[in-house]
Amino acid sequence: MQFTYVNPTVIHFGQGQIQSISNSVESSQKVLVIYGGGSIKKNGVYDQVTEALKNHSWVEFSGVEANPTKETLDKAVAIVKEQAIDFIIAVGGGSVIDGSKYVAAAAKYDGDGWDILQGKHQITEATPIGAILTLPATGSESNMGAVITRKETQEKLPFMHPAVQPKFAVMDPDVMKSLPERQLVNGLVDAWVHVCEQYITMPTNAMVQEGYAETLLKNLLVLGKQYDERDNDEWRANLMWTANQALNGLIGTGVPQDWATHMIGHEFTALWHVDHARSLAIVQPSLLRNQIEVKRGKLEQMGKNVFCLEAGSDLAERTISAIEDFYHSLDVATEFSDYEADKPTAIDRIISQLESHGFVQLGENQAITIEKTREILESAVQ
Structure with a gap:
C-alpha cells in the first residue's frame, strides 16, 4: 500500500x-x-x-x-x-x-x-x-x-x-422519513455495489480497507434483513452513515478498484432511464460470473467473512448467488428485459455507447474487453 x-x-x-x-x-x-x-x-x-x-x-x-x-x-x-x-x-x-x-x-x-x-x-x-x-x-x-x-x-x-x-x-x-420506498431500496443497493467495486478484486492483505469493507457489507445485509422494521431512528442513521462510508475514499485507498459494473450500468440509465442502483444489480451478478476466476479469491473471502458460508470448491459461485439473493430479497431484479426492439439490438446499443466513450477495457485488470462485455450482457439482458 x-x-x-x-x-x-x-x-x-x-x-x-x-x-x-x-x-x-x-x-x-x-x-x-x-x-x-x-x-x-x-x-x-x-x-x-x-x-x-x-x-x-x-x-x-x-x-x-x-x-x-x-x-x-x-x-x-x-x-x-x-x-x-x-x-x-x-x-x-x-x-x-x-x-x-x-x-x-x-x-x-x-x-x-x-x-x-x-x-x-x-x-x-x-x-x-x-x-x-x-x-x-x-x-x-x-x-x-x-x-x-x-x-x-x-x-x-x-x-x-x-x-x-x-x-x-x-x-x-x-x-429520510418521507422518502419513497423505491429510493430507500435503491440506497441500500447503491451503497452495496460501491463497496463491492472497491472490494471484489483480488486479495490485498490491506487489513483496514478489507476489514472495513466487510463491515460495511455486513451492515447493509442487516439493514436489508431489517427492512420491514426500517421506521426507526437507528435504521435510518445506520444506512445514512454506511452509505457515506462506502464511497468517501477510505476503503478504496491503496487497493485495486473495479468500477466496470458502474460503467456498463450507466448505459442502461442513459438509454432506458433505469434507476442507477437497479442498473448495477442488473449487471453485477453476470459480470462476477464472467470474471469469476480472476475474482475467485476475493469472492471466497467475501463468502466466508460477509455471508458466513461454509468452505468448499464452489464457495465463489455460492457467494455470487448470495449477492443475487440479497437483491431479490429487496425485490430488485438482476436481469433486464424492458427494452424496445430485440435483445441483440439492445446489446448492440450498449456496446456502441461504451465504444464511443472509450470504455473498451474495464475492470481492475483492464481485462473486461468489449467481447467480455458482450458476454456479460448476453446473460444480464433477457
Missing part, C-alpha cells in the same frame, strides 16, 4: 443539524440553493434551510432530475455566472449533489461544461459547495466524483476533481 489520503469534508451528522449551515457559509457570501423536484418543500427541509440562511443573501434553482442532465444544469450555471454566486448548497441526494458539482466547475469555465466530462477541459477551480443530504446512497456528499447525463446524445459520463468536493455535508437521518 502506498497512498496519500485526505477527506476535507466537514460532516455534521444527526438530527437538527441543518441549522449548522448558518455558520458554515459566511454571511457575506451570496448563495445558490440547488434542489430537485420540490419534495424538500413538503418534508420541512426547505423551511429549515430558509431559517438557517435568514442572514444570507440567497437564490434558488430547482428541477434537477434523478439523473441530472447537462441541459438542466446549464441553466444553473448561467445563474452562478450572471448573479456572481459565491457558494452553492446542494439539497438532495446524489443526483442533486452531482449536478451541483457540475455547476460549480462549469461556472468557472467559459466554454461548454460538457468539455469537462469529455476530458477536453481540465478543472482548475470551482465555486465552493456544501451538501445537505436527503437520500443516502452515493456518498457524493463527501467525495470528489460526479456523474452527469447529456440528454441530447443519451450519454452518461463521470468526472472527478478535488475542487468540487463539498466543504461540508449535513446528514440528518430525519429527512
Whole structure:
C-alpha cells in the first residue's frame, strides 16, 4: 500500500443539524440553493434551510432530475455566472449533489461544461459547495466524483476533481422519513455495489480497507434483513452513515478498484432511464460470473467473512448467488428485459455507447474487453 489520503469534508451528522449551515457559509457570501423536484418543500427541509440562511443573501434553482442532465444544469450555471454566486448548497441526494458539482466547475469555465466530462477541459477551480443530504446512497456528499447525463446524445459520463468536493455535508437521518420506498431500496443497493467495486478484486492483505469493507457489507445485509422494521431512528442513521462510508475514499485507498459494473450500468440509465442502483444489480451478478476466476479469491473471502458460508470448491459461485439473493430479497431484479426492439439490438446499443466513450477495457485488470462485455450482457439482458 502506498497512498496519500485526505477527506476535507466537514460532516455534521444527526438530527437538527441543518441549522449548522448558518455558520458554515459566511454571511457575506451570496448563495445558490440547488434542489430537485420540490419534495424538500413538503418534508420541512426547505423551511429549515430558509431559517438557517435568514442572514444570507440567497437564490434558488430547482428541477434537477434523478439523473441530472447537462441541459438542466446549464441553466444553473448561467445563474452562478450572471448573479456572481459565491457558494452553492446542494439539497438532495446524489443526483442533486452531482449536478451541483457540475455547476460549480462549469461556472468557472467559459466554454461548454460538457468539455469537462469529455476530458477536453481540465478543472482548475470551482465555486465552493456544501451538501445537505436527503437520500443516502452515493456518498457524493463527501467525495470528489460526479456523474452527469447529456440528454441530447443519451450519454452518461463521470468526472472527478478535488475542487468540487463539498466543504461540508449535513446528514440528518430525519429527512429520510418521507422518502419513497423505491429510493430507500435503491440506497441500500447503491451503497452495496460501491463497496463491492472497491472490494471484489483480488486479495490485498490491506487489513483496514478489507476489514472495513466487510463491515460495511455486513451492515447493509442487516439493514436489508431489517427492512420491514426500517421506521426507526437507528435504521435510518445506520444506512445514512454506511452509505457515506462506502464511497468517501477510505476503503478504496491503496487497493485495486473495479468500477466496470458502474460503467456498463450507466448505459442502461442513459438509454432506458433505469434507476442507477437497479442498473448495477442488473449487471453485477453476470459480470462476477464472467470474471469469476480472476475474482475467485476475493469472492471466497467475501463468502466466508460477509455471508458466513461454509468452505468448499464452489464457495465463489455460492457467494455470487448470495449477492443475487440479497437483491431479490429487496425485490430488485438482476436481469433486464424492458427494452424496445430485440435483445441483440439492445446489446448492440450498449456496446456502441461504451465504444464511443472509450470504455473498451474495464475492470481492475483492464481485462473486461468489449467481447467480455458482450458476454456479460448476453446473460444480464433477457
